[in-house]
Amino acid sequence: MPLKWVLHWQPNAGTTVNSQIINEVTQCVESINGVKEGRWKATITFYKPMIRAEQALAGDFPRDFLGIALPEQPNKYYLIIRLQRIVLEADSSIQMIMEKLQSYKSRVSLNFEGFQYQLGDFQLRVGKVLPTHSENLRGIVMEVEYLPISSMEKARQVMEDFMDIWQQALSKRSLPGHFMHMEPNFAEYGLADQYTSQHTAVQYATVMAQLIATVQAVQARN
Amino acid sequence: MECVVQGIIETQHVEALEILLQGLCGVRRERLRVHEICLKSGPNLGVVASEVRLICNLEQTEPTWTVRHIGGAMRGAGAEQISVLVRTMVESKASKNVLRLFYALGYKLDHELLRVGFAFHFQRGTQITVTVSSVNKMLQLHATDEAVPVTPGIQLVEVTAPATSENYTEVVAAVSSFCEYLAPLLHLSKPGISTGVVPTAAAAAASLMSDGGGEELSS
Numbered sequence: 196m197p198l199k200w201v202l203h204w205q206p207n208a209g210t211t212v213n214s215q216i217i218n219e220v221t222q223c224v225e226s227i228n229g230v231k232e233g234r235w236k237a238t239i240t241f242y243k244p245m246i247r248a249e250q251a252l253a254g255d256f257p258r259d260f261l262g263i264a265l266p267e268q269p270n271k272y273y274l275i276i277r278l279q280r281i282v283l284e285a286d287s288s289i290q291m292i293m294e295k296l297q298s299y300k301s302r303v304s305l306n307f308e309g310f311q312y313q314l315g316d317f318q319l320r321v322g323k324v325l326p327t328h329s330e331n332l333r334g335i336v337m338e339v340e341y342l343p344i345s346s347m348e349k350a351r352q353v354m355e356d357f358m359d360i361w362q363q364a365l366s367k368r369s370l371p372g373h374f375m376h377m378e379p380n381f382a383e384y385g386l387a388d389q390y391t392s393q394h395t396a397v398q399y400a401t402v403m404a405q406l407i408a409t410v411q412a413v414q415a416r417n
Numbered sequence: 418m419e420c421v422v423q424g425i426i427e428t429q430h431v432e433a434l435e436i437l438l439q440g441l442c443g444v445r446r447e448r449l450r451v452h453e454i455c456l457k458s459g460p461n462l463g464v465v466a467s468e469v470r471l472i473c474n475l476e477q478t479e480p481t482w483t484v485r486h487i488g489g490a491m492r493g494a495g496a497e498q499i500s501v502l503v504r505t506m507v508e509s510k511a512s513k514n515v516l517r518l519f520y521a522l523g524y525k526l527d528h529e530l531l532r533v534g535f536a537f538h539f540q541r542g543t544q545i546t547v548t549v550s551s552v553n554k555m556l557q558l559h560a561t562d563e564a565v566p567v568t569p570g571i572q573l574v575e576v577t578a579p580a581t582s583e584n585y586t587e588v589v590a591a592v593s594s595f596c597e598y599l600a601p602l603l604h605l606s607k608p609g610i611s612t613g614v615v616p617t618a619a620a621a622a623a624s625l626m627s628d629g630g631g632e633e634l635s636s
Contacts, residue, residue: 244523248461256462256523272509276521283518285484289509292486298463299522385514393512 196267197318197342198350198390200358201398203405204335206372211413217335219368220321221310227364229312235320236308238264238327239403242299261403262290262301263396273396277404280383282393307336307399316342317357324406334406337374345390347381377401418580419506420588422596422605427614428570431549433622434602435535438547441598442539449536449550450475452561454516456524469524471515475561482516484509490607491585500596501589502607503580529555531564534572542591543584548575571614574603 204220206212225231240262263273264287272290274283283289293299309322317339324334339357344350362373379401381387386394426434435446452473458466470485488505490496496503534550551572553564576596580588596605601621604612615621 244462245464246461255459279521281518281521283512283515285511286509288507291507292484292509295486295488296467296469297465298458298467
């Protein structure tokens with residue numbers, strides 16, 4: 196399958212994300228002739244252990260794990276334990292199994308949703324990060340997918356070139372921040388150079404960690 | 418949900434059962450070789466203790482994994498009266514690191530089994546699966562190549578059919594009526610209620626073997 200990079204908006208120190216930024220980003224995609232195609236939505240859910248005894252040892256089980264639903268694989272579901280670098284691909288019904296086991300409970304869910312754009316051989320998706328049932332913007336993500344290639348390494352140059360053009364176009368708008376690409380170490384998760392949806396899930400988990408770090412940094416400053 | 422009944426048969430009569438099933442189902446048997454790993458939640462994990470099964474299909478060139486959760490059986494006067502167990506069952510295919518994931522989540526190995534035999538999948542009023550297998554235990558962890566039978570000379574027969582809360586009565590009826598055709602060779606009942614081998618098995622098997630095939634049934 197075609198590879199993609201998942202990027203997140205890194206606000207400048209002292210600033211936060213707002214919907215004006217997402218409007219500007221969207222306009223920027225359209226200004227470089229991105230053709231709007233339709234909506235997309237991914238969801239990340241945090242699962243926390245349900246512990247029977249208070250004295251349960253920390254380290255017996257992870258503090259949490261992530262469940263990820265991706266639009267590119269509507270019948271699949273991904274479970275990620277970041278600390279142990281495990282990504283599991285399963286059918287959507289794994290959510291029902293986790294519910295029946297009553298050992299972990301889904302706590303918070305975040306939706307990543309927005310519009311998809313076609314731009315030559317590239318597909319761009321710009322999305323807001325919103326807690327479910329809330330309009331409280333928590334972040335902005337962007338997916339850059341390059342359709343002709345599925346090898347991460349072979350596509351690296353073309354992806355970097357595209358990102359240069361994109362950052363240049365966006366810089367004209369003097370926004371208080373920039374899109375950041377943090378490439379996870381896929382090999383640690385047992386993933387190879389050929390791109391799969393498990394790579395996407397791992398990238399979302401990395402973006403999630405960045406968003407949390409950003410929020411925590413802001414809270415620490417205040 | 419699924420409907421399920423189980424029974425046992427002596428290995429010497431398995432060939433006759435296969436001939437009968439072949440005649441009844443009209444499909445070819447599939448070879449069965451699955452490694453089943455039963456995991457239980459660690460002592461402090463979860464509201465209640467929980468159990469999950471990881472099933473590795475070893476018949477495929479690249480083994481495939483399935484997570485299976487078997488829930489409680491349907492209860493009540495209605496459930497008591499029927500001869501088939503109706504229970505919740507949820508399955509999900511999973512990537513091959515699923516055992517590592519469940520260990521990381523705090524699940525522990527309870528036991529593991531290797532089932533070797535054959536299965537028939539067919540449509541008969543409903544989608545029915547019949548598996549005939551010898552159940553083996555491993556002398557060393559995950560050593561499926563050195564597995565030994567739990568009950569030598571005896572094989573397990575299981576008839577299952579997927580169901581929903583809307584259609585389970587019809588599925589139960591279809592499973593029950595199918596089981597009657599197997600009655601001369603073995604008796605099928607709810608799991609956990611063992612009825613042993615059937616006294617007529619030897620005679621029925623001899624008759625099937627001499628016929629050289631089961632009767633074709635029109636349904």
